[in-house]
Amino acid sequence: MTHSFVAKPFVAQHRSEGATARRHAPARMLLFAGLAAVSAGSLADVGDATTIASGLANPRGIDFGPNGALYVAEAGRGGTGNCTPSPPNPSVDRCYGESGAITEILPGVGFRRIATGLPSLVLPSGTAEGGPANLSFHGMNAFVNVAWGGDPARRAGLGPKSSLFGTLLQVTPAGTYRVVADVAAHEVAYNPAGGPVDSNPYGLVALPGRRIVADAGANALVEVLANGRTRTFAVLPPLPPVPPLPFPREPVPTSVVEGPDGALYVGQLTSFPFWPGTSSILRVSSDGQTIETYAAGFTAVVDLAFDAGGALYVLEVARGQIGPFPPPPAPNPGLGIGRLMRMCPGGAPTELLAGLDFPSGVVIGPDGAAYLTNKGTSPDSGEVLRLAVTPCP
Numbered sequence: 001m002t003h004s005f006v007a008k009p010f011v012a013q014h015r016s017e018g019a020t021a022r023r024h025a026p027a028r029m030l031l032f033a034g035l036a037a038v039s040a041g042s043l044a045d046v047g048d049a050t051t052i053a054s055g056l057a058n059p060r061g062i063d064f065g066p067n068g069a070l071y072v073a074e075a076g077r078g079g080t081g082n083c084t085p086s087p088p089n090p091s092v093d094r095c096y097g098e099s100g101a102i103t104e105i106l107p108g109v110g111f112r113r114i115a116t117g118l119p120s121l122v123l124p125s126g127t128a129e130g131g132p133a134n135l136s137f138h139g140m141n142a143f144v145n146v147a148w149g150g151d152p153a154r155r156a157g158l159g160p161k162s163s164l165f166g167t168l169l170q171v172t173p174a175g176t177y178r179v180v181a182d183v184a185a186h187e188v189a190y191n192p193a194g195g196p197v198d199s200n201p202y203g204l205v206a207l208p209g210r211r212i213v214a215d216a217g218a219n220a221l222v223e224v225l226a227n228g229r230t231r232t233f234a235v236l237p238p239l240p241p242v243p244p245l246p247f248p249r250e251p252v253p254t255s256v257v258e259g260p261d262g263a264l265y266v267g268q269l270t271s272f273p274f275w276p277g278t279s280s281i282l283r284v285s286s287d288g289q290t291i292e293t294y295a296a297g298f299t300a301v302v303d304l305a306f307d308a309g310g311a312l313y314v315l316e317v318a319r320g321q322i323g324p325f326p327p328p329p330a331p332n333p334g335l336g337i338g339r340l341m342r343m344c345p346g347g348a349p350t351e352l353l354a355g356l357d358f359p360s361g362v363v364i365g366p367d368g369a370a371y372l373t374n375k376g377t378s379p380d381s382g383e384v385l386r387l388a389v390t391p392c393p
Contacts, residue, residue, distance in 0.1 A: 049353055049372070049385040052107045056382035057099060058120075058127065059373040061134030061204070061303070062361035065142065067173075069104050070371060070384070072361070073144060074113070075131030076100035077379035078122025081159045086129060087150035087198075094121040096159040100131035102144060102171055105384060115175040118146065119161040126379035130165050134361070138206035143180065144169040149200040149217055152184035166199050168213060168224055181224040183213050192232040193219040203255040203303070205264070212264060214253040221256060221266065221288065234288040236266070242275050249278075255303045260310045262286050265294060267301035267314065274300045274318055281314065295343060302338070307364040311392045314341040314349065315362040315372065340370060344392035353387055 058075035065071055079097015086092045100118030105111040121130030133147035148155065148166035155162045166184025171177045184199035191197050201222075203214030211224040212233060223233035238248040255267035264284040276299045283294040295312075302317040317338045338356040341349045352370070360376030370387045 049387045052371075052384050052386050053105045053111050054381065054383040056103065056373075056375075056384070057101070057379050058122070058131065059103075059376055059382035059384065060128075060132065060147075060360045061136075061145070062363045062371060062373050062384065063135050063137055063142070064363060064365055064371075065104075065137050065173075066140060068366060069106055070363075070365070071114075071135055071137075071142060072103045072105060072373060072384060073132035073135045074099075074101045074103055074382070075128035075133060075147065076118065076120025076122065077126065078120050078128065082157065084121075084154055084158060086123060092123060094123050094129045096121055096162060098159065098161060100146070102132060102135065102142065102175070107386070114173070115144075115171050115177055117161070118177075119159060119164050121158075121165070122379060125377075127377040128379070133202050134204045135171075136204045136206040136211070138208070138211075140173055142171045143204060143206045143211050144171050144177070145183075145201040145204045145213060147200055147202055148184055150198055152188050152197070152199050155184070166201060168201065168204075168211060180211070181228045181230050183215060183222050183224070183230065186222055186230040186232075187215060187218045187220075190232060191218070192235045203253060203267070205256050205258055207258060212256050214256040214266060216252050216254055216269065219251055219253065221253065221264070221284065223288070234284050234291060236268070236282065236291065239268075239270060239278070242278055245273075251282075253282075254301060255315075257304045257306060259283070259306055259312075264288075265304055265306075265312065267298075267304045269300055269302065269317070276319060279316075281312070295349065297349070298341070300338075302360055303362045305362045305364050305370070307368065307389075307391075309392055310345045312343045313352075313362055313364065313370060314343065315339075315359055316341065317358060317360065317376075340372065340387070342389070342392075347392070352389060 057077045061073045076099035078095045081096030083093035083095040086094050098117045100120040101113040102115040103113045122128045134145045135142045155165045168180045169177045183201040187199035198217035200217035201213050202216040213222045220235045221233040236251040250271040252269040254269045266282040268279045277297045279298040279301045280296040281294045300318040303315040305313045338359040340353040358376045361373040372385045375382045
């Protein structure tokens with residue numbers, strides 16, 4: 001049985017703080033934008049998943065709060081403000097608005113946007129390239145990444161809250177927020193992976209005394225301490241070439257979670273052309289000093305989650321692209337059609353749910369079910385799915 005809930009009117013108070021970035025260079029890669037530009041094909045049945053909320057605007061990361069409610073980062077639908085060229089395709093603009101939000105979902109009741117008016121950048125297609133991208137709770141407060149993608153210096157002048165792009169926010173249950181750290185400014189100052197200066201804070205895990213941000217543009221993990229200071233936690237190594245292209249590929253970290261062993265697990269989107277089976281899950285020691293491959297053979301990983309039994313859930317945003325890029329290949333029916341995988345402790349990956357439409361976030365609920373954001377590139381029909389799962393043996 002499926003359900004759709006209508007948003008209840010709710011006005012949130014908020015405040016913002018900003019910071020400026022410095023030097024800039026061309027961008028590396030933006031999540032979803034390149035994928036959405038060439039996706040095609042019809043979606044398969046999503047099986048036994050139940051829709052518990054719909055009508056969301058570019059829903060991305062998802063997490064449960066300590067009150068048992070489910071929260072979603074909505075990247076928004078942009079607006080009619082100033083525009084700036086999209087880094088993956090400079091011939092297309094992404095335009096500013098303040099339609100980003102943090103949304104509370106109470107299954108069986110409805111949803112309300114507890115923090116509104118956050119900055120959002122959206123392409124003419126409706127796909128968001130900037131805005132609230134992920135959230136993670138520590139105590140009663142949510143920590144929220146506001147994605148950017150590209151040259152941090154271009155944030156200036158887009159709109160009244162454009163300085164919030166590329167930052168980490170702390171959001172209270174009442175919907176007020178403050179800037180904890182400017183992650184994009186860290187990339188400008190240090191550029192730990194080298195190459196073009198580019199920041200796109202995406203994955204996030206809030207831990208005692210620190211927050212770990214997966215900066216998909218910087219190809220690095222950034223640690224934000226309790227006092228707001230940032231430091232480079234780990235730099236992900238480039239990936240080997242995939243013939244016929246001769247050059248190494250970028251890792252593009254999209255997700256970071258803490259495992260049962262206290263280590264951090266990082267999912268890789270990789271860069272174009274997203275060949276099937278070329279994405280890995282990395283295990284990073286709790287001090288960031290050791291990086292090793294935990295599992296391989298995935299494609300375009302966008303999020304990770306562990307359940308109480310130690311099983312790892314892996315969300316793929318696409319099934320992969322065939323052929324080199326450039327030149328652009330013919331539209332691939334597998335691009336943009338995602339799936340949810342699970343690795344039981346000591347076991348091989350198995351498919352739990354297929355036919356997803358640009359899924360973007362997964363979390364395991366207190367009830368042991370998997371909750372996912374789906375239709376993550378839609379400005380008005382994004383949804384949250386619930387999938388009941390059988391525990392690993």
